[in-house]
Amino acid sequence: MKRRAILAFMQDRPGVLQKVSMLIRKKMYNVDTLTVCRSRKPGVSRMTITLREDDEARVLQVIRQLEKFTEVISARELDTDHSYWREAAIVRLEIDPEQLDILKKDYTFEILDHKNHDCFFIQIAGSTRMIDAFVAQIGEEHIVEIARTGVAALEK
Amino acid sequence: MLTYRSPIVRLKTTPTNCEDKMTGKELLLRALKERGVRHIFGYTGGAIMPVFDSMDKMAHFNFIMSRNEQGATFMAQGVSRASLSTEDPQVGVCMATSGPGAMNLVTGVADAQMDSVAMVAITGQVATGVIATDAFQESDVVGVMMPICKQTYMPLQADEIERTVHEAFYVATTGRFGPVVLDIPKDIQNQPVAEGYQFNSAAYRPHLPGYFYHPTPAREPLKKAVELINRSERPVIFCGHGVINSNAGALLQSFAEKNRIPVAFTLHGLSAMPADHPLSLGMMGMHGTVEANRAIMNADLLISFGMRFDDRVTGKLNEYAKNADVIHVEIDASEIDKNVATSVAINADVYRTLHVLVNDPMLTSKPRRRWHASIAESRQVMAEDLQQEIAKGTGDDGKLLMKTIIKKLSELTEGRDLIVPDVGQHQMMSARFYNYQTPNSWFASGGAGTMGASLPMAVGVKLARPKERVWSISGDGGFQMNMQELGTIMEHKIDVKIILLNNGYLGMVRQWQTLFFDGRYAGTPMLSPDYGKIAAAYDIPYRKVEKLEQVAPALQEAIEHQGAIMLEFICDPSEVILPMIPAGGGFNDMIVKRPTPARKGGKK
Ligand SMILES: Cc1ncc(C[n+]2csc(CCOP(=O)(O)OP(=O)(O)O)c2C)c(N)n1
Ligand SMILES: [Mg+2]
Numbered sequence: 001m002k003r004r005a006i007l008a009f010m011q012d013r014p015g016v017l018q019k020v021s022m023l024i025r026k027k028m029y030n031v032d033t034l035t036v037c038r039s040r041k042p043g044v045s046r047m048t049i050t051l052r053e054d055d056e057a058r059v060l061q062v063i064r065q066l067e068k069f070t071e072v073i074s075a076r077e078l079d080t081d082h083s084y085w086r087e088a089a090i091v092r093l094e095i096d097p098e099q100l101d102i103l104k105k106d107y108t109f110e111i112l113d114h115k116n117h118d119c120f121f122i123q124i125a126g127s128t129r130m131i132d133a134f135v136a137q138i139g140e141e142h143i144v145e146i147a148r149t150g151v152a153a154l155e156k
Numbered sequence: 157m158l159t160y161r162s163p164i165v166r167l168k169t170t171p172t173n174c175e176d177k178m179t180g181k182e183l184l185l186r187a188l189k190e191r192g193v194r195h196i197f198g199y200t201g202g203a204i205m206p207v208f209d210s211m212d213k214m215a216h217f218n219f220i221m222s223r224n225e226q227g228a229t230f231m232a233q234g235v236s237r238a239s240l241s242t243e244d245p246q247v248g249v250c251m252a253t254s255g256p257g258a259m260n261l262v263t264g265v266a267d268a269q270m271d272s273v274a275m276v277a278i279t280g281q282v283a284t285g286v287i288a289t290d291a292f293q294e295s296d297v298v299g300v301m302m303p304i305c306k307q308t309y310m311p312l313q314a315d316e317i318e319r320t321v322h323e324a325f326y327v328a329t330t331g332r333f334g335p336v337v338l339d340i341p342k343d344i345q346n347q348p349v350a351e352g353y354q355f356n357s358a359a360y361r362p363h364l365p366g367y368f369y370h371p372t373p374a375r376e377p378l379k380k381a382v383e384l385i386n387r388s389e390r391p392v393i394f395c396g397h398g399v400i401n402s403n404a405g406a407l408l409q410s411f412a413e414k415n416r417i418p419v420a421f422t423l424h425g426l427s428a429m430p431a432d433h434p435l436s437l438g439m440m441g442m443h444g445t446v447e448a449n450r451a452i453m454n455a456d457l458l459i460s461f462g463m464r465f466d467d468r469v470t471g472k473l474n475e476y477a478k479n480a481d482v483i484h485v486e487i488d489a490s491e492i493d494k495n496v497a498t499s500v501a502i503n504a505d506v507y508r509t510l511h512v513l514v515n516d517p518m519l520t521s522k523p524r525r526r527w528h529a530s531i532a533e534s535r536q537v538m539a540e541d542l543q544q545e546i547a548k549g550t551g552d553d554g555k556l557l558m559k560t561i562i563k564k565l566s567e568l569t570e571g572r573d574l575i576v577p578d579v580g581q582h583q584m585m586s587a588r589f590y591n592y593q594t595p596n597s598w599f600a601s602g603g604a605g606t607m608g609a610s611l612p613m614a615v616g617v618k619l620a621r622p623k624e625r626v627w628s629i630s631g632d633g634g635f636q637m638n639m640q641e642l643g644t645i646m647e648h649k650i651d652v653k654i655i656l657l658n659n660g661y662l663g664m665v666r667q668w669q670t671l672f673f674d675g676r677y678a679g680t681p682m683l684s685p686d687y688g689k690i691a692a693a694y695d696i697p698y699r700k701v702e703k704l705e706q707v708a709p710a711l712q713e714a715i716e717h718q719g720a721i722m723l724e725f726i727c728d729p730s731e732v733i734l735p736m737i738p739a740g741g742g743f744n745d746m747i748v749k750r751p752t753p754a755r756k757g758g759k760k
Contacts, residue, residue, distance in 0.1 A: 011366055015302065022302065026303065060493065064490035067489070069366065071366045073365050
């Protein structure tokens with residue numbers, strides 16, 4: 001199913017997050033990712049929700065019902081062609097330094113910490129697909145733990 | 157267009173010296189008073205006692221104690237629904253204590269949300285210091301109410317209360333109406349305001365950057381709508397709740413008359429214009445008339461005002477009005493294109509849209525003779541059967557038919573009274589066979605279909621429209637769900653005429669069992685108490701009517717009687733309300749003929 005990103009600006013009030021997640025649940029979606037941060041405007045939060053849906057009309061319904069919440073100032077869909085979708089991840093790895101070196105050719109990441117010869121903490125940012133590919137290339141067996149932020153998106 | 161009273165300018169300045177600093181509860185009550193609230197329905201308890209105490213001292217409100225908090229919600233709804241067409245529209249207010257009191261409000265709040273009824277529900281909450289510790293009678297009221305109301309509030313300082321109440325009323329009564337819930341911790345009720353607190357309700361404007369509604373229709377879609385209307389050969393107007401809620405019935409009628417377009421009504425659109433108007437097709441949908449549903453099926457244009465294409469209206473969506481363009485006038489943008497794709501969307505207030513439309517010089521009136529002829533034909537499909545049935549008045553078992561009773565009531569009152577049905581067969585009979593003449597005279601729980609709504613709702617309706625006659629019409633099932641409210645009727649001497657159509661069954665469900673479950677009546681037969689004794693216990697006059705010839709005299713007696721009276725009619729359980737479009741069926745599946753009695757199975 002097609003991945004959709006909905007960007008919403010809302011008043012930073014208690015209960016808003018609950019309303020949004022309740023709506024997503026009521027509409028029978030499973031949230032793919034959900035990120036919230038402050039916006040440039042004091043008191044206004046910026047939320048990016050990604051979920052899976054092929055039907056355009058249903059996405060529009062979600063957006064309209066989001067906008068109906070008193071606290072939601074605006075909501076719209078972001079498409080991949082006209083916006084950047086990025087994630088960041090922190091990964092704890094157990095891997096030989098040589099092996100990690102090989103990855104440096106294809107990926108840009110930063111080593112946050114390196115101890116006991118094969119234990120690394122690295123940070124990487126990019127598209128979801130890129131991080132997925134990075135993780136796949138390292139191999140699950142080398143990953144001790146991974147923390148991904150979920151999608152943040154910005155229009156071009 | 158409906159406008160609620162804005163706050164009155166207060167001359168007295170807020171006291172500033174320490175002793176008489178106002179507290180949260182007093183600010184709450186002051187705000188309610190300024191918003192024109194006269195009746196407060198509710199039930200006290202630990203967490204709301206301070207407010208009740210101040211209310212008593214203030215001696216301004218008419219406090220009405222329901223016998224269960226659910227009753228208070230429907231009484232409040234009755235006030236909101238019935239008063240919106242009067243000079244003095246009021247918002248119904250109900251009040252309950254925390255925990256169980258608040259939880260008893262849930263059904264009525266959800267019901268108000270489904271039916272777009274402005275209502276303010278106020279609950280006491282445990283003190284802020286113990287919130288989220290499972291304190292005695294603590295429930296997460298905001299958490300429970302959030303998905304079933306328009307907005308929830310929990311003020312955490314006395315200083316916030318007035319502003320919150322005014323915002324709550326604003327939100328409840330603007331755009332698409334809805335219930336709001338204020339959950340006020342007990343310590344905040346008692347908290348004095350801070351030094352120098354000031355609030356000027358007259359100057360107050362809510363700061364709601366995320367709350368939009370567009371009362372005025374945009375030009376472009378209106379132009380397109382006019383084009384579609386001019387082009388249409390077979391248009392149908394849909395009259396929904398939005399017509400009632402914006403007091404646009406008369407406008408709708410003249411729009412229909414000018415353009416000779418027939419009008420079909422949703423359950424909540426009933427009484428927006430006279431039911432026997434030549435252009436009226438009556439109710440649409442599951443239990444709608446043949447003429448309404450056939451017209452919709454054959455229409456090339458639906459012009460719908462203030463409605464939401466609920467599944468009881470549309471039946472199977474992919475078969476619904478396939479060849480019709482749809483103009484959808486609706487104040488709630490999220491309803492547009494939700495169930496039915498529109499050709500022209502007008503996201504605006506129904507009254508304002510009609511106001512522009514009705515005078516639009518670009519509209520050309522066409523006689524549309526063939527269209528009206530075909531409608532006249534479908535009016536005949538069931539007419540004779542129905543007339544015969546109504547005239548006969550009794551079923552095979554000799555018991556009374558609900559249709560006949562409602563029809564008689566309609567004749568004796570000339571269709572002028574206020575009707576508050578409960579939920580079930582009798583509700584559909586009341587929708588179909590009462591000849592509504594008074595604007596906004598039909599008050600039903602529709603979207604939620606809450607059994608037990610009628611008796612308490614009738615109380616609120618009577619208080620809002622004291623000079624009109626109010627009939628609460630219930631089945632034996634629904635009546636028993638809230639019959640404790642007879643206590644309220646007794647105590648406050650509320651003049652409601654109570655009709656109980658007793659068929660010994662949960663009739664509407666029984667009808668489904670007859671039609672779709674081979675006549676197996678699982679969980680629908682029901683024994684009733686001796687209603688005569690119950691009425692006597694509440695000191696309410698009571699008549700039991702079993703024979704056809706007693707129907708009119710009993711109704712006439714109720715009409716003439718001053719004060720509450722209860723009439724129990726013994727009805728035929730096998731009576732069905734037709735036509736019927738089975739749930740999930742399309743308009744082609746409409747059942748118009750009474751089925752032959754159940755063949756197999758069936759206990760009774
Ligand atoms: C609170 C509630 N519970 C259950 C239902 C389901 N229901 C709808 S109509 C109906 C039967 C109503 O029976 P009664 O009040 O006797 O009215 P009748 O249909 O017999 O006229 C039932 C059980 C409901 N609408 N509301
Ligand atoms: Mg019954």
